[in-house]
Amino acid sequence: MTAPLGKDLLGIEPLSPDQIQLILDTAEPFKEISERAIKKVPTLRGATIVNLFFEASTRTRVSFEFAEKRLSADTVNVAASGSSVSKGETLVDTARNLEAMRIDMVVIRHGASGAAHFLAHRIESNVINAGDGTHEHPTQGLLDLLTLRDHFKRLKGLKVCIVGDVLHSRVARSNIWGLQKMGAEVAVCGPRSLLPSSIKDFGVTVFDRVDEAIQWADALNVLRLQLERMQAGYIPSLREYNRVFGISRERLERARKDILVLHPGPMNRGVEIDSDVADGPFSVILDQVTNGVAIRMAVLYLLSGAKPELAEQAKGGQP
């Protein structure tokens, strides 16, 4: 039990309910640190962390960077554009070169599903998946769980519906696995063209009508509709999507019940969510952002002790 989470955080699917519980409980005291006048503890002093972002990101990258800095780690940001990646260097070479400069952790976002997993088995440093293709975005899933738990004081038995582009969403996968492990009931709602054909295998309820989903759910997690999906022919038009699946105040009022609305951001106001919902009384969207820093601090803290025991195994991996 020297490493409660192992060397890396690659996804929520491999975690046990106890491990998820540990991360959520550990995040609680970290919330207070961000409220202090001096928002910093010396826990990771001397640790060097590289944020390796091969895809655009503001919220996640800044959130990780705050988490790292509030734990006193030294951080370096590497973006794919303007780095040697754009000159054709492979992922492993990039990471091994960084590692040769004696780093301790890598936070990676990559467009390819499995990129974090691939890297984790080839370098000694702790690897944290900050989103890999359409696979997982574990820290987003965890911060959603924390936000739900803050509000409802429980996760067991909670009914959560994920609304929108489940097919392309790593946030959806991390949420489904995390919620189910913690005993919540999960449903999805969206156009059939944007649900995976194997959705039933996830053990979730499928709603075709968003009004039914609202009636059923304690909370909605509204996913971003990427605008490229329209060009690719998944949906006829953004306006139609908004009319059929958009979360509007009228829809929520018609349900005559309290319901929590989450959104991982960035939002397309007027597409998947209307402004008066995003800024309304049911929205916890900014709480999610605040919780994101605490969750990432907890993950960094829990992984940071694991390095010496597990690094040796990873070194043997194939390039």
Next chain:
Amino acid sequence: MAPPPPPQSGTTPPASVVFDTRALNRTLRRMADEIVELNDGTDGLIIVGIQRRGVQLAQRIVSLIAEREKVTVPQGALDITLYRDDLQTVGPRPVVGPTIIPVDIDGQHVVIVDDVLYTGRTIRAALDELADFGRPRRIALAVVIDRGGRELPIAPDVVGKKMDVRPDQRVDVHVNELDGKDAVILAPRTPE
């Protein structure tokens, strides 16, 4: 009152009771009085307990001060885990408890309360953590047991009982809220 055990000779003595409920209560009452005396009253006084047993002991001291002085002084809790100097070597990440500093500590008199003072490393971490919340006029240290064995130049201001404890022994302060009874027990250190 048992005499202090002889240093480092023979077998480890069996477990013995240092304080029972009434003795611990008497000691805390005297410590509360000494804290008020040290501060020359209750103005600007803040009692901060170190997680975990120190928090309950701080609560007791605050109640005892309130009984005597009719003033409830602000009470805080400090978890020093994230400020430990051995985090890189302790193995599993210790569980972090809440830190609550309810009032501005600038210019105030903070009294840190802990159960046992040993190496002084916990107090070093607590001083660092308090510095991140502000600049108190004074920080004092109150401990129920000072068992000696300091590894840092740290000294307590208010002491319940000073005793020389062998390195192969441990002192456990039990509080009713967490342990179901109030007591201080001297016991052999169980091999890890």
